[in-house]
Amino acid sequence: MTETQRSWDAALAMGYERITRSALGTYQTAVVRIGVAGTWLGFLLREWPNRHELYGPEGPLSSDLAAQRVEDNGAFTVLLWSDSAWWFELSYVFAILASLMLLLGWRTRTASVLFMIGVLSVQNRNGFISDGGDNVLHLMAIYLVFVRCGERFSLDAMFRRRAGGSAGGRRGRRPDVAGVLLWSVLALAALTAWAFGVLGGGWLLVFAGLLAVHAVWWIVDRFTGGEPRAVCDMTTNLVHNGAVLVIIVQVCLLYATAGWFKVQGSRWQDGTAAYYPLQVDVFTPWPALSDAVSAYGLPILLMTYGTVIVQVAFPFTLFNRPIKNVVLACLIAEHIGIAILLGLPFFSLAIISADLIFLPTTLLRRVEAKVGGWSARWRGPARRRAESEADADDAEAAGDRTSDTATPAESLDRV
Amino acid sequence: MEPESQPTGEPAGLSRRARAVVAAVAGAVATAVLVHTGIVFFYIAPSNVVSEKYATEIYDYMAPELLQNWALFAPEPLHVNRSLHARARVKTDEGTVNSEWIDLTAIDVAGTRGNLLPSHTRNQLRKGWRTFTNTHNADHEATSMTGLIIESYLKRVALMRMSHHIDGEITEVQLRSATSYVPEPAWSDRSTTDDVSYTVLPWWPVSEHDFPEGSRR
Numbered sequence: 159m160t161e162t163q164r165s166w167d168a169a170l171a172m173g174y175e176r177i178t179r180s181a182l183g184t185y186q187t188a189v190v191r192i193g194v195a196g197t198w199l200g201f202l203l204r205e206w207p208n209r210h211e212l213y214g215p216e217g218p219l220s221s222d223l224a225a226q227r228v229e230d231n232g233a234f235t236v237l238l239w240s241d242s243a244w245w246f247e248l249s250y251v252f253a254i255l256a257s258l259m260l261l262l263g264w265r266t267r268t269a270s271v272l273f274m275i276g277v278l279s280v281q282n283r284n285g286f287i288s289d290g291g292d293n294v295l296h297l298m299a300i301y302l303v304f305v306r307c308g309e310r311f312s313l314d315a316m317f318r319r320r321a322g323g324s325a326g327g328r329r330g331r332r333p334d335v336a337g338v339l340l341w342s343v344l345a346l347a348a349l350t351a352w353a354f355g356v357l358g359g360g361w362l363l364v365f366a367g368l369l370a371v372h373a374v375w376w377i378v379d380r381f382t383g384g385e386p387r388a389v390c391d392m393t394t395n396l397v398h399n400g401a402v403l404v405i406i407v408q409v410c411l412l413y414a415t416a417g418w419f420k421v422q423g424s425r426w427q428d429g430t431a432a433y434y435p436l437q438v439d440v441f442t443p444w445p446a447l448s449d450a451v452s453a454y455g456l457p458i459l460l461m462t463y464g465t466v467i468v469q470v471a472f473p474f475t476l477f478n479r480p481i482k483n484v485v486l487a488c489l490i491a492e493h494i495g496i497a498i499l500l501g502l503p504f505f506s507l508a509i510i511s512a513d514l515i516f517l518p519t520t521l522l523r524r525v526e527a528k529v530g531g532w533s534a535r536w537r538g539p540a541r542r543r544a545e546s547e548a549d550a551d552d553a554e555a556a557g558d559r560t561s562d563t564a565t566p567a568e569s570l571d572r573v
Numbered sequence: 574m575e576p577e578s579q580p581t582g583e584p585a586g587l588s589r590r591a592r593a594v595v596a597a598v599a600g601a602v603a604t605a606v607l608v609h610t611g612i613v614f615f616y617i618a619p620s621n622v623v624s625e626k627y628a629t630e631i632y633d634y635m636a637p638e639l640l641q642n643w644a645l646f647a648p649e650p651l652h653v654n655r656s657l658h659a660r661a662r663v664k665t666d667e668g669t670v671n672s673e674w675i676d677l678t679a680i681d682v683a684g685t686r687g688n689l690l691p692s693h694t695r696n697q698l699r700k701g702w703r704t705f706t707n708t709h710n711a712d713h714e715a716t717s718m719t720g721l722i723i724e725s726y727l728k729r730v731a732l733m734r735m736s737h738h739i740d741g742e743i744t745e746v747q748l749r750s751a752t753s754y755v756p757e758p759a760w761s762d763r764s765t766t767d768d769v770s771y772t773v774l775p776w777w778p779v780s781e782h783d784f785p786e787g788s789r790r
Contacts, residue, residue: 178595204690211733212693216786218729223722230718233637278638286704286726287696290645300638389591393598400602407610415617416643422619423648430761434652437755439682440695441651455760501691 177399178392184309185522186515187402191270191307192261193511194298197291198277199257201504202250209250213283215241224283233282236275239356253280260302263312268340270307271368274299291505294512297408303368304401306394310526333380337372345369402515409512410473413489417469426466429459435500443501451499465492479518486516617643655752657698659731662745662776669744676751677734697730702750713774728777729785736788749773 176182205212215221221241228238237249253276259269277299281292288296308314348365351357357365375394378387425431435441436448452458468488475482490510497506587595615624616635624631635641656678663670681695701723708720715721731746750772757763 174599178599201693205693208692208694210786212697214786218697218733218785219726220729220785223725226718227722230722231637282637286701286723287693289693289696289700290643293641297639297641385587385591388587389594392595396595396598396602400606403606404609407606408613411610411614411617412641412643415619416645416647418619419644419647423650425649425652426647430758431646431650433758434650434755435646437654438651439654440678440685440699443685443688443691445686452758453760455758458758498689501685501688503690 178395181306181309181395181398183402183515183519184306185311185519185526186517187302187305187307187398187405188263188310188312189514189517189522190298190405190511191263191266191302191305192311193507193514194295194302195257195261195273197504197507197511198273198295198299199254199261200507202254202257202280204504210246212287213237213246213250213280215243215246217284219284219286227285228282231285233278233285234275234358234361235279235282236351236356237279237283239351239354249279252276263308263314265337265340266308266312266314267306267372268337268344270299270302270305271365274303289502289505291502291508294412294508298405298508298512301401301405301408304397305405306398310522311529334376338376341369341372405512405515406476409515410476412509412512413469413472417466417472420466420469426462429462430455432461432465433458441500441502444499448499464488468492476516482516483518486513489513613639613641617641652755653752654755655699655702655750657702657727657731658749658751659735660747661735661739661743661779662747663739663741664744665741672735672739674749675735675738677731680734698727701727701730724777725783728779729783732779732783733785733788736784743779745776746779747774747776 181187202209211217213219219227221238224235225238228235237246239245252272256269256272256276260266260273263269277295281288281296344365348357348362348369352359352362375390378390420426420431423431425434433452436452442448468485472485472489475485490513493506493510493513497503612631612634615621615627616631616639618624656676658674658676660674661672663672678698681698684695685691704719704723705727708715708717708723710716715724727748728746731748732743735746736743751769752772753767753769754765756767757765
């Protein structure tokens, strides 16, 4: 066996160890969670006055029309389970609360499922008005269900730290009664919906599967510990890491195809494309600003070519960290520009949220330290003392456990 | 293989069975990631030899919840201003009269101006019209279920927006699109026509139930 083979074997083994023993990119997935949930929450609140017109049972897309459409395309929506006004209001408020729950990271794994239900329900109720931003949120809502996105910047993480880490599960500690209650209610709700014939068999199976996962976790956490728990933990890590990879590839494919389609257009080729949307009435919230931006050919040329170059190049820049960070900053800056100039704030926020999966860990660590400092100051010195003791316990616990809060992942930086 | 060169990735302390379970999960996850991203790629990439051959299978996997399209402002950026206009046939004391054309898109433009957070309501007509043209033939006849639904949808959006400007009972409604090219940039040699081109749809009958919440009856 040659030296190369040996180091290759070692690298493979180390990689396997990493993806089973730890959830990678916990900082990044946490900020994606906050971005996605925050964007959708902002959208729902923004459209609160227009909710009946956009999604309501008596709106232009009446319950009857929407039901025909959903029967045709098979999309999931709880909004059509009843055509009464109170059910609509209830569902809309539910979607808002689910977004808030995920944003704060309270019972994050449950929140992500409820959030997905909210996003799919509202968007599928009227797909005729969805834009690219809705599309990103729709996909992210599904992917986040598979991700340990509450390990950082979340109430879950805060509670866990106060409780002294989660090493070895909850054995010997207070049973999670609230969690069991919550999941029982949700199981009952799913069963009821299925019994009434409004929840399809496929989705019942999905929800039953998710419930089973939570049940297994609860049992190994509380009763068995040891090896079964380690296997559960590794399975969860593997699923998490797989889903993170899917999100990364999804965002890369998004940019790559966006660029790919653009280069086929004559206006993108001759460097004038950025001019046109700035002159379209429904995309000019600030006509004077749009005119100023599109007044000269050279800046338009730079914007047009720059957009194509950055979009097509983005996936390849992942192999070089500094260049990746520069291009990422360009993409985020461009979308902030689009948000203001073209009046597409939620579209831009959705795409920026997905981009956050590529943020450097060092930056997010600094953010974490800063936020930690603020909250410590806010809670006062007495609490801070207690906290630092808990932190010490946490650090101690972190030494001998498998990986619940995971070794902070640098890997995303390295790609 | 020499014993010391064996992979050390297997977690120490786990039984053989547990290791086998973890390995099986790893295999399943890797397969799922590969299959999923592969299908997504072929679904969103420009049409090619693979995506044409397996079009049905790919669509069945993606629909309804994973559908996506990233041809944003592409291949050509939006370069026309399009307004939807509507007029009504109204029953009055003197008989049946046609109303003037009312610019329904004007509400969307007004709602966008000076607004940091424009509403999705401006997508109703703009995207609705695109769905309409995609689901109708040259004679404005629906070619699919979606086509029939979007007709009712556009009619109801129109009634909601125009009913406040019309006195009397609306018995029929007619839509047209008014499309004009964005003027070519002053700094380019290209020029374009200022003409507005109209696509006029047939009259659609209106019943009591076609008025959404928020309309004036």
